[in-house]
Amino acid sequence: MPWLYLLIAVCAEVIGTSALKASAGMTKLAPSSIVVVGYGAAFYFLSLTLDQIPVGVAYAIWSGVGIVLISAIGWRFFDQTLDLPALMGMGLIMAGVAVINIFSKSAAH
Template identity: 60%
Template sequence: MAEVIATSALKASEGFTRLMPSVLVVVGYAISFYCLSLTLKVIPVGVTYAIWSGVGVVLVSLAAWYLYGQALDLASLIGISLIVSGVIILNLFGKVSVH
């Protein structure tokens, strides 16, 4: 969630010209990388990054739609659905993930 908040705040920072959104970006990414480092102690890096990036894409897309009114067309929705399906398959059926 910290990464999604940081990425969403990146637009609001307007190129790091607005203080509070810029602080949110830096703090959010610091928290997210710390949490990622903890996760890597238990889950392989490939699986971790696939889940992080997949879930991040979906949540940031939804946040951009909600916060900034960015449209999600049919191709975007299909792509997001495929990403969600991939993360689910990886978690449920992958032999390298932790269950």
């Protein structure tokens, strides 16, 4: 169950961050509300994972996967460019998340 909670936390954070762009500095009510609810849900579900997944591992996965997803959303919906160094960096982030999950004894299974 903690891995499901972590997935929900990542998705909620990505939704909140995506709405942050549309909130125009938190001046638009609907996107600002989505930001607050998204981040609130993200932190709530992240907190639920910490009983079984070490905080460093959970945060590394949460932030790493979030970075890659937000970058993809920025590229797809906000016309942001992803050049080769950006793609390589995201590949390294995902490789790091994979190494933690596959090889690290720090990750609780």
